[in-house]
Amino acid sequence: MYRFSQSVGAMQSSAVRELMKVASDPGMISFAGGMPHPDLFPVRELDEIYASLPLASKQIGFQYGPTPGYPQLLESLREYLRSKNLPVDDNDLMITTGSLQAIHLVVKVFVDAGDVVVTENPCFVGAIPVFKFYQAELRGVPMDEDGVLITELDKALYRTNPFPKLLYLTPYFHNPAGIVYGAERQRQVLNLLQKSEIVLLEDDAYGELHFEGKDKPVPMKAMAGDSLPICYTGSFSKIFGPGMRLGWLLAPRDIVRQCELAKQGMDACSSMFTQVLADAFLRQGLLEGYLKRLREAYARRAKKMLQSLETHMSDGVHWTVPRGGFYIWVQLPPSMDASKLLKKSIRKGTVFVVGKAFDPQGRKNDCFRLSFSHAPEDRIDEGIRKIAEAMRG
Numbered sequence: 133m134y135r136f137s138q139s140v141g142a143m144q145s146s147a148v149r150e151l152m153k154v155a156s157d158p159g160m161i162s163f164a165g166g167m168p169h170p171d172l173f174p175v176r177e178l179d180e181i182y183a184s185l186p187l188a189s190k191q192i193g194f195q196y197g198p199t200p201g202y203p204q205l206l207e208s209l210r211e212y213l214r215s216k217n218l219p220v221d222d223n224d225l226m227i228t229t230g231s232l233q234a235i236h237l238v239v240k241v242f243v244d245a246g247d248v249v250v251t252e253n254p255c256f257v258g259a260i261p262v263f264k265f266y267q268a269e270l271r272g273v274p275m276d277e278d279g280v281l282i283t284e285l286d287k288a289l290y291r292t293n294p295f296p297k298l299l300y301l302t303p304y305f306h307n308p309a310g311i312v313y314g315a316e317r318q319r320q321v322l323n324l325l326q327k328s329e330i331v332l333l334e335d336d337a338y339g340e341l342h343f344e345g346k347d348k349p350v351p352m353k354a355m356a357g358d359s360l361p362i363c364y365t366g367s368f369s370k371i372f373g374p375g376m377r378l379g380w381l382l383a384p385r386d387i388v389r390q391c392e393l394a395k396q397g398m399d400a401c402s403s404m405f406t407q408v409l410a411d412a413f414l415r416q417g418l419l420e421g422y423l424k425r426l427r428e429a430y431a432r433r434a435k436k437m438l439q440s441l442e443t444h445m446s447d448g449v450h451w452t453v454p455r456g457g458f459y460i461w462v463q464l465p466p467s468m469d470a471s472k473l474l475k476k477s478i479r480k481g482t483v484f485v486v487g488k489a490f491d492p493q494g495r496k497n498d499c500f501r502l503s504f505s506h507a508p509e510d511r512i513d514e515g516i517r518k519i520a521e522a523m524r525g
């Protein structure tokens with residue numbers, strides 16, 4: 133009989149992936165998947181870009197490429213990140229296969245079995261299995277509407293043994309909590325980290341999807357400059373399309389060097405085909421106009437869902453009001469269990485993701501995530517009404 137590795141014992145299928153099977157039933161209204169809306173993909177722009185590429189660029193797209201990324205894309209991405217005041221000249225940048233791979237690489241080069249990783253609670257559901265695969269011990273820290281709670285973070289970082297190696301945060305239009313960190317909270321987190329050697333893994337997958345210019349986030353890596361070891365990850369998935377499978381890591385040089393070695397043994401390079409396309413998209417200055425379209429569409433969808441929640445939900449149910457991203461986090465009365473509610477909702481034809489999927493300990497379940505990005509816009513109200521009916525009986 134063959135024997136799987138110890139890491140396999142720690143793996144579980146993500147609750148979201150499992151739900152996708154139910155959610156793909158054409159009659160079902162799904163608020164489950166954190167997917168962009170297909171009508172918003174820049175398909176026409178990419179058709180034109182591909183058609184106008186010189187043969188040599190098309191050939192590059194079909195070829196293997198350098199592990200850190202297609203040099204032209206690294207150059208155009210550096211320009212873009214510079215415009216967000218990120219310290220691109222003092223750090224190294226690498227292209228990854230989605231930002232999930234960037235998270236994976238950082239965890240792979242830092243975490244040994246038994247090491248502690250501090251996360252938010254709730255935490256991005258896709259990162260939890262990566263931490264578990266490397267047999268990390270997870271310590272979740274609760275949040276309020278401005279971000280992670282500082283006294284609790286202080287406890288998790290410095291007042292509990294063993295000390296952690298890594299802190300993973302998703303400060304901008306949090307998945308699933310739907311919040312954005314306040315500037316003061318960001319400063320408090322950075323101050324707290326000044327005392328230590330803990331590496332901050334800062335996940336900025338949604339930062340560009342702010343509904344209003346005043347809510348455009350300033351990454352902590354931009355605030356901290358070079359004073360702290362921050363691994364900043366970003367993604368083309370929400371500003372382009374997840375099918376591109378492109379993300380990036382901006383981090384101190386020695387860290388990127390280790391991640392590059394790890395990536396060589398994983399997939400050698402990210403898709404050159406999509407890197408060539410992404411580079412042309414950035415160079416032709418198409419991103420800003422496209423983002424404007426996305427921000428308007430997602431803001432409209434969020435507004436619609438908020439209106440429906442106001443109309444249909446009973447007293448005692450609370451939710452966050454998103455200023456960007458894809459998500460609304462719903463807090464149920466303490467006696468209510470999201471899994472029971474989900475079962476009833478599915479019978480009525482609506483699906484969402486229960487809170488415990490996002491709890492690193494898999495327990496807290498008086499809450500759930502609604503995604504407003506993907507369901508048909510004209511069925512958002514019907515879906516929320518069905519969940520409210522399921523709650524009442």
Ligand SMILES: Cc1ncc(COP(=O)(O)O)c(C=O)c1O
Nearest residue numbers: 230231232256307337367369379
């Ligand atoms: C918070 C967060 N980080 C990272 C990712 C990974 O995205 P990708 O690997 O497609 O770049 C996602 C995807 O949903 C996400 O929500």
